[in-house]
Every structure is written in structure tokens, then in C-alpha cells.
Amino acid sequence: MYRNRQFCAVVAGVSMGGVEALRILLGGLPVNFRLPLLIVHHISADSGSDLAKLLGARCAIHVKEADEGEAITPGTAYLAPPNYHLLVEKDGTLALSVDMPVNFARPSVDVLFESAADAFGAGLIGVILTGAGFDGSNGLRKIKDNGGLAVVQDPSDAEADSMPRSALAAVEADHVLPLKDICGLLCSLESSCLSRSTPNETKGNTNDRTR
Amino acid sequence: MKRQDVEDIEIKLLLEGIFQVHGYDFREYAEASIRRRLTQWLQCSGFGSFSEAQAHVLRDHELFNCLLDGITVNVSEMFRDPLFFKAMREDVVPHLKTYPFIKIWVAGCAAGEEAYSLAILLCEEGLEGHYRIYATDINEKTLKQAADGIYPIEKIQQFTQSYQKAGGKRDFADYYTARYDSAILAQKLKNNIVFASHNLTVDAGIGEMHMVLCRNLLIYFKAALKERVLALFDGSLANGGFLCLGVKETLSGRGIAGRYMEMAQGMRIYRKQYV
Numbered sequence: 001m002y003r004n005r006q007f008c009a010v011v012a013g014v015s016m017g018g019v020e021a022l023r024i025l026l027g028g029l030p031v032n033f034r035l036p037l038l039i040v041h042h043i044s045a046d047s048g049s050d051l052a053k054l055l056g057a058r059c060a061i062h063v064k065e066a067d068e069g070e071a072i073t074p075g076t077a078y079l080a081p082p083n084y085h086l087l088v089e090k091d092g093t094l095a096l097s098v099d100m101p102v103n104f105a106r107p108s109v110d111v112l113f114e115s116a117a118d119a120f121g122a123g124l125i126g127v128i129l130t131g132a133g134f135d136g137s138n139g140l141r142k143i144k145d146n147g148g149l150a151v152v153q154d155p156s157d158a159e160a161d162s163m164p165r166s167a168l169a170a171v172e173a174d175h176v177l178p179l180k181d182i183c184g185l186l187c188s189l190e191s192s193c194l195s196r197s198t199p200n201e202t203k204g205n206t207n208d209r210t211r
Numbered sequence: 212m213k214r215q216d217v218e219d220i221e222i223k224l225l226l227e228g229i230f231q232v233h234g235y236d237f238r239e240y241a242e243a244s245i246r247r248r249l250t251q252w253l254q255c256s257g258f259g260s261f262s263e264a265q266a267h268v269l270r271d272h273e274l275f276n277c278l279l280d281g282i283t284v285n286v287s288e289m290f291r292d293p294l295f296f297k298a299m300r301e302d303v304v305p306h307l308k309t310y311p312f313i314k315i316w317v318a319g320c321a322a323g324e325e326a327y328s329l330a331i332l333l334c335e336e337g338l339e340g341h342y343r344i345y346a347t348d349i350n351e352k353t354l355k356q357a358a359d360g361i362y363p364i365e366k367i368q369q370f371t372q373s374y375q376k377a378g379g380k381r382d383f384a385d386y387y388t389a390r391y392d393s394a395i396l397a398q399k400l401k402n403n404i405v406f407a408s409h410n411l412t413v414d415a416g417i418g419e420m421h422m423v424l425c426r427n428l429l430i431y432f433k434a435a436l437k438e439r440v441l442a443l444f445d446g447s448l449a450n451g452g453f454l455c456l457g458v459k460e461t462l463s464g465r466g467i468a469g470r471y472m473e474m475a476q477g478m479r480i481y482r483k484q485y486v
């Protein structure tokens with residue numbers, strides 16, 4: 001699958017039901033998973049920065065809150081800090097902004113996705129998970145427009161289905177999967193890029209509703 | 212070449228032109244945020260491309276001011292990060308009280324929210340009449356709002372909550388009068404604040420400050436510009452003075468870091484050491 005495609009990063013957006021969803025998604029990735037993940041989780045402005053610690057304790061990969069100006073490192077999941085937008089620079093560093101909320105949210109999924117689409121182009125995998133509202137739909141469309149891959153959690157599997165539904169209405173998703181299968185997909189996408197010179201790789205044989 | 216790469220070049224050229232013609236230097240701002248702001252501005256402007264806009268922006272001062280207002284991020288609140296103001300009250304004010312007169316620079320003051328928060332705090336700590344706040348920004352429009360000290364009434368609820376969390380000692384309603392849909396700040400808060408235009412990328416520092424606040428502005432600068440601006444603050448601060456950054460900004464790894472000690476845990480308040 002996706003022979004000759006080299007992915008360099010994953011961006012994910014999640015809202016209501018997010019803590020549990022991130023626990024499953026990040027907890028399901030093996031310690032040698034190399035792609036960096038950049039994550040916006042809608043949280044209230046004054047909730048602390050404890051989520052990264054909480055998740056980190058249960059995950060094989062490294063989980064941390066994003067610091068401004070830091071270089072993106074493989075195998076690390078970065079969470080947007082409460083009350084700041086998270087953006088990606090073209091030089092592969094992270095940026096923060098206190099600009100107005102977008103779609104009532106700061107951090108906003110759209111802001112992350114749109115800047116990441118600019119920075120990574122076709123090398124980007126965008127993932128929309130459970131959540132209320134519609135944040136992330138425009139960003140996912142931009143990821144697809146720039147040649148990246150769109151993955152959406154199956155709405156029937158999501159604790160809150162409006163964010164995934166809105167994303168599906170906006171974009172032709174490449175994969176619509178239950179949460180637990182998204183880990184597997186990410187691992188296979190990563191290894192497909194590592195072994196991308198393997199000849200005769202066949203398309204298909206995944207059991208998801210690939211569109 | 213991809214459309215987006217062409218646009219990046221157009222943005223570079225526009226920023227270069229703006230610097231040469233209008234003297235405002237955005238060339239070393241972090242790109243992702245300024246690209247986002249410029250793109251939004253372009254969409255509202257009616258121009259088809261940055262190249263098309265450039266011809267007008269470079270000739271028309273009014274239009275440039277409108278672009279300037281579009282690309283600066285002026286979002287602020289009173290007592291933003293209440294725990295910062297609490298730490299200021301508890302750990303910094305006792306030191307400030309040892310000076311007969313306190314000079315404070317609030318750089319990047321937006322519409323004055325932070326400067327007025329500081330004024331409230333200092334008055335409550337018995338320092339009324341013993342301080343002057345120099346509050347500066349590059350955005351003339353928000354500077355004017357700042358001098359007026361008038362905010363939309365719907366913001367007051369949040370300001371009040373943050374004031375209380377920050378250890379406020381009175382009723383926040385003592386500090387403003389509500390009129391129609393506006394809250395007008397009390398005159399006594401305005402007395403000791405000077406609002407002025409100042410551009411950190413091109414202007415010189417302002418001397419012998421006891422405290423400099425520059426919060427949520429360095430995040431918009433690239434590393435080299437951050438270094439230059441921090442050196443400017445360092446040169447403006449008296450020994451023993453305080454430098455306050457945003458809660459997601461840090462001195463660590465910066466050139467001037469060696470001369471500073473971080474105060475209250477995690478609140479990004481640094482004290483310049485006596486040498």
C-alpha cells in the first residue's frame with residue numbers, strides 16, 4: 001500500500017472523548033514507531049499541562065507538551081498546550097500562537113492541520129478522531145489538497161461523532177476506521193515508507209472501508 | 212513551481228518592500244503565523260495575489276496600516292495566566308517596594324489589558340503614585356484603544372474571574388464603570404501609564420527599567436530576532452530587575468540566560484543578577 005510514498009509526520013485532532021481516544025491511539029504505537037505525531041486536543045483554557053504526563057506514563061512512545069521553537073523529533077507525540085494554537089514551520093520546528101480561537105477552539109485543529117499541510121505536503125497523514133463540532137474539517141481538506149492522506153475515525157466508533165462526520169462531509173477520506181485499527185494503519189504506513197523499495201507491493205488487502 | 216512556493220516568494224518580497232518603504236521589519240517573524248495572517252488579510256482585501264497587493268501597499272500608507280493591523284496578533288486579556296500575576300504579587304512586589312520609584316516597560320501591550328492589570332495589582336499593594344508603566348506596541352490602532360481603556364462589556368466576566376484567581380483583593384467592579392455595552396476603566400489606573408509606539412525590531416531600548424514584561428510576543432519571532440530583542444531588554448534592565456515572559460516562553464538556551472535567575476516556579480519571571 002502507498003508504495004513510493006514517504007510519510008514524515010502525523011497530525012491528529014480530537015475533542016470530546018479525547019483523553020480515552022488518545023490513550024488508545026498513542027498507547028497502541030510501539031516503542032520503535034518513528035513518525036512524529038502533532039496533536040490538538042480541545043481542552044479548557046485552565047486545565048493544567050498534565051495530560052502529556054498522564055499519557056506518557058501509559059505509552060511506549062515519548063509524549064510531551066509542545067514547546068515553542070522546538071525541533072520535531074521522530075517517535076515523539078506533541079500535544080498543543082492549553083490556550084495556544086500549535087503550528088508547524090517549514091524548517092520542521094514548532095510554533096505557538098495566542099491568536100483568536102478558530103471554530104471556538106484554541107488550540108484549533110484547523111490551525112495545526114493547515115500549517116502542517118504547508119510544511120509537509122504529501123508527506124503528511126491527517127487524522128480526525130472523536131469530537132463535537134467541526135474543527136479540523138477545513139484543515140483535513142487542505143491536507144488532501146496538498147497531496148497528503150486523510151484518515152477519519154469511523155463515526156459509529158466515536159464517542160462524539162460530529163467532528164468525524166463533518167470531516168467526512170468535507171473530504172474524501174482515504175481511510176475510515178475504528179480507533180483501534182488506526183494504530184495498525186499508522187504502523188503499516190510507516191513501514192511501507194521504510195520498505196518502500198520492496199517490489200511488487202500489492203494494493204488492497206486491508207479490511208477498512210478504503211474509499 | 213507549486214502555487215504555494217510562489218506565494219512564499221511573494222510574501223518574502225512583500226515583507227522586504229514593507230521594510231524598505233515603511234520601515235516595519237517583519238522579515239524575521241516566524242513564518243507559519245504571519246503566512247496565516249497575511250493569507251486572511253489578502254482574502255479580505257480583494258486583491259488577487261500578494262504581488263498585486265504589493266504595488267498598492269507600498270504606495271498607500273492607509274492600506275499599509277490596515278495590513279499592519281491585519282498581521283499583528285493583538286489578542287490579550289486582563290490577568291491572563293492568573294498564576295503569573297499571583298506570583299508577581301507574592302514574589303516580585305516585595306522587591307519592588309524597596310525602590311522609591313518603579314519604572315516598568317510592558318512591550319507588546321496590545322490594547323493595554325496587561326498594563327492595566329499590573330496597575331491594579333500595584334495599587335492594591337500600596338504602590339499607587341510610586342510607579343510609571345511604559346506600555347508600547349507597533350499597532351497604532353490598538354494603542355489608541357489602550358489609551359482609552361474601554362473594553363467590550365462581555366469580556367468583563369472573564370477578566371473578573373482571572374482577577375480573583377490572581378489574588379485580587381477587592382471587587383473588580385471597583386475598577387470600571389459600565390456604560391451601554393462598554394466597560395470604562397477608572398481614571399486612576401490610567402494616570403501612571405504612558406502608551407507609546409515602539410518597534411522592537413528597529414527601535415532602541417528604553418533605559419533603567421526595574422521590570423520588563425514581554426509576554427506572548429517572542430513566540431512570533433525567529434531565533435535570531437528573539438536573541439536581539441532579549442539583548443535589548445537586558446540592556447534596558449537595571450541589575451536586580453525583573454524580566455517576565457509568557458508562560459510558554461523561556462530564557463533557557465538564550466544568550467542572556469546566564470545573567471538571570473528564574474523566580475517563581477514555571478511562571479517565567481527572571482531576575483537579573485547583580486554583578
Ligand SMILES: C[S@@+](CC[C@H](N)C(=O)[O-])C[C@H]1O[C@@H](n2cnc3c(N)ncnc32)[C@H](O)[C@@H]1O
Nearest residue numbers: 283285287319321348349350410411412426427
Ligand atoms: C499577542 S499580543 C500580547 C499581548 C500581551 N502581552 C499578552 O500577553 O496578553 C502581541 C503584541 O505584540 C505586538 N507586536 C508585534 N510585533 C511587535 C514589535 N516588533 N514591536 C512591538 N510590538 C510588537 C503586537 O502588535 C501585539 O499587540
